[in-house]
Amino acid sequence: MSVSPQDLIRPEVLAMAGYHVPSAAGLVKLDAMENPYPLPPELQRALAERLAAVAINRYPAPSYTRLKALVREKLGVPAGAEVLLGNGSDELITMMSVATAKPGATVVAPAPSFVMYDLSTRLAGATYVPVPLAADLSLDLPAMLAAIERHRPALVWLAYPNNPTGNCFARADVEAILAVAPGLVVLDEAYQPFALDSWMDALPAHDNLVVMRTVSKLGLAGIRIGYMAAAPRWIAEFDKVRPPYNVSVLDEAAAEFALEHLDVLLAQAARLREDRGHLAAALAALPGVAVFPSRANFLLVRVPDSTAVAAGMRERGVLIKDVGRMHPLLAGCLRLTVGTPDENAAMLDALRGALAARAGR
Numbered sequence: 001m002s003v004s005p006q007d008l009i010r011p012e013v014l015a016m017a018g019y020h021v022p023s024a025a026g027l028v029k030l031d032a033m034e035n036p037y038p039l040p041p042e043l044q045r046a047l048a049e050r051l052a053a054v055a056i057n058r059y060p061a062p063s064y065t066r067l068k069a070l071v072r073e074k075l076g077v078p079a080g081a082e083v084l085l086g087n088g089s090d091e092l093i094t095m096m097s098v099a100t101a102k103p104g105a106t107v108v109a110p111a112p113s114f115v116m117y118d119l120s121t122r123l124a125g126a127t128y129v130p131v132p133l134a135a136d137l138s139l140d141l142p143a144m145l146a147a148i149e150r151h152r153p154a155l156v157w158l159a160y161p162n163n164p165t166g167n168c169f170a171r172a173d174v175e176a177i178l179a180v181a182p183g184l185v186v187l188d189e190a191y192q193p194f195a196l197d198s199w200m201d202a203l204p205a206h207d208n209l210v211v212m213r214t215v216s217k218l219g220l221a222g223i224r225i226g227y228m229a230a231a232p233r234w235i236a237e238f239d240k241v242r243p244p245y246n247v248s249v250l251d252e253a254a255a256e257f258a259l260e261h262l263d264v265l266l267a268q269a270a271r272l273r274e275d276r277g278h279l280a281a282a283l284a285a286l287p288g289v290a291v292f293p294s295r296a297n298f299l300l301v302r303v304p305d306s307t308a309v310a311a312g313m314r315e316r317g318v319l320i321k322d323v324g325r326m327h328p329l330l331a332g333c334l335r336l337t338v339g340t341p342d343e344n345a346a347m348l349d350a351l352r353g354a355l356a357a358r359a360g361r
Contacts, residue, residue, distance in 0.1 A: 012122050019119070027319040028346050030337040033163075033191070033298050035219035037268045037340070039261075047257050051250055060249045067252050070259040071227050075213070081203045082235035087246050089190060089214040089226030090116055092238075096186065096210070096228075097124040099241050100154035108147050109157035110139060112164060112327035114188065117157040129153065133329055137165045137292065139173045145180060154183040160199065161191045164323045164335045166294030168195055178206050184234065186210045191296035193218050193269040194276070200229065207231050217297060219265045220258055223251040272297050276338045282348055283336075288355060302332045303351075305358055310334060312354025318347050 005014065022031070039047065068083045077083055086092035093116050097107070101124035109117045111130035121128040131147045134140045148156065156177060161168045178185050185208055187199040192213055200211050214226040225247065228235070247255075258265060276294065283301055284291045290302040303309045306324030313320055321335040336347060 016119070016122070019115070022319065024319050027314065027317055028339070028343050028350075029319050030339050030343060030347055031319045031321040031335075032221070033217055033296070033337050034221050035217065035265075035268055035272065035297070036337075036343060037219065037271075039219075039258075040264065043261055043264065047254065050253055050257050054249050054253045056249060058249070060245045060247060060252060062244060064247060064252060067247075067256050067259075068227075070256055074259045074262050075227075076198070076200050077229045078201060078203050080231075081229045082232040084228050084230075084235045084238055084242065085247050086226040086228070086242070087251075088216065088224040089188065089212055090120075091243075091246060092212055092226045092228050093117065093120045094123075095238050095241050096155060096184070097121050097126065099238050100124075100183070101126040102154070105154045106151040107155045107157065108144070108151060108153040110144065110159075110162065110169075112323070112330055113157065113159050114163045114190075115326075121155075126154070127151075132327075133165070135329070137162075137167055137329065139169045141173045141176060144173075144177060148177065148181055152182050156181050156183065156185045157188060158185065159188040159190070160197075161195050161294070161296040163190070163296065164298070164300055164321070164326065164330070164333075166292060166296045166298060166300050168197055168295050174199070178209060181208060184208050184210050184230075186212055186228075189213045191217055193266065194273055194297045195295040196273075197295070203229060203231070210234065215255060215258065218258075219268055220255065223254045223258075225251055225255045269297075272338050275341065275344060279336075279338055279344050279348075282344075283351070286348075286352065286355065288359075289351070298335050298337045300330075301334050301336060303334060303355065304332065306332045306334050308358050309351070309354045312357050313347070313350040316350035316353050318350035320347065 064085050071083050097120040105126040106129055107121045107126055108129045110133050118128045129147055129151050131143050192198050210228055210230040212228040280291050283289050288304050292300040306322045310322035323330045323333050323335050
């Protein structure tokens with residue numbers, strides 16, 4: 001007896017497209033908002049010694065006590081809040097989605113925003129309600145409040161700064177959402193080192209607030225550590241759906257080491273913030289390029305034909321992200337990661353060449 005995927009797989013999964021990560025082999029990789037700077041050589045050697053001493057023949061200690069203590073100490077988690085670790089923030093999104101997906105549950109988020117909110121909601125069996133941003137990419141607060149009133153969501157996702165637009169939503173708008181949301185409001189602060197703004201200090205004032213971050217954008221994308229902070233009663237419930245040993249001993253040791261040397265990573269973030277301004281000015285000087293304000297480590301720009309320009313940049317050795325088909329508000333848009341000065345120069349040259357080639361057709 002033969003069986004097909006259509007016989008076994010949920011219809012919503014059959015209808016999905018997989019999360020595609022393009023190969024960057026041989027290219028200047030500026031499509032994934034990574035920190036382009038490695039650890040200094042002396043820290044690389046020290047980290048290698050630390051990892052060599054890890055007991056990889058043993059399972060991780062399930063409580064991750066020291067790493068969570070370092071997160072609290074170094075990353076500003078307020079007293080009274082509890083911390084939960086994930087295999088990247090993607091796993092935390094999955095945990096919250098699964099834990100709150102009661103029959104008929106809904107989730108509300110602005111659109112466009114991080115695609116994993118939608119994907120995780122649907123995989124958990126809940127209903128995802130996207131609310132389009134305003135034309136200037138700010139929150140459409142009346143529409144958000146109306147969606148919350150109508151759908152009574154279990155979760156409201158707010159990326160702060162937002163991906164792929166790069167902007168932080170007005171704090172008064174976020175406060176208004178916190179005041180009326182019947183469920184949890186999750187502030188996803190993946191890009192906090194570049195925004196220098198946070199809702200972490202607001203946790204004691206809002207029992208329905210969850211603040212989620214990752215160390216990926218800070219310079220540790222390869223070790224996949226995310227964390228959320230919230231009132232202990234929420235963390236206790238989300239911890240029930242956390243897979244056992246979800247953070248490997250190598251990732252745990254690397255994260256502890258990095259937090260012990262957090263000043264190095266914060267200095268790299270400061271350099272990227274400065275270079276973001278220089279890159280934005282250089283991009284704005286190119287004919288036909290509109291640059292949106294950003295508080296992340298990437299810039300959203302609008303060009304005459306994002307698909308053609310992205311392809312032209314790839315032909316010239318630079319990989320960036322074409323988001324022009326992600327949402328109508330992003331028509332013609334590219335997302336450009338801030339790299340090293342040399343990488344930024346290569347990106348600008350590739351963009352000039354792609355624009356010129358398109359204009360000369």
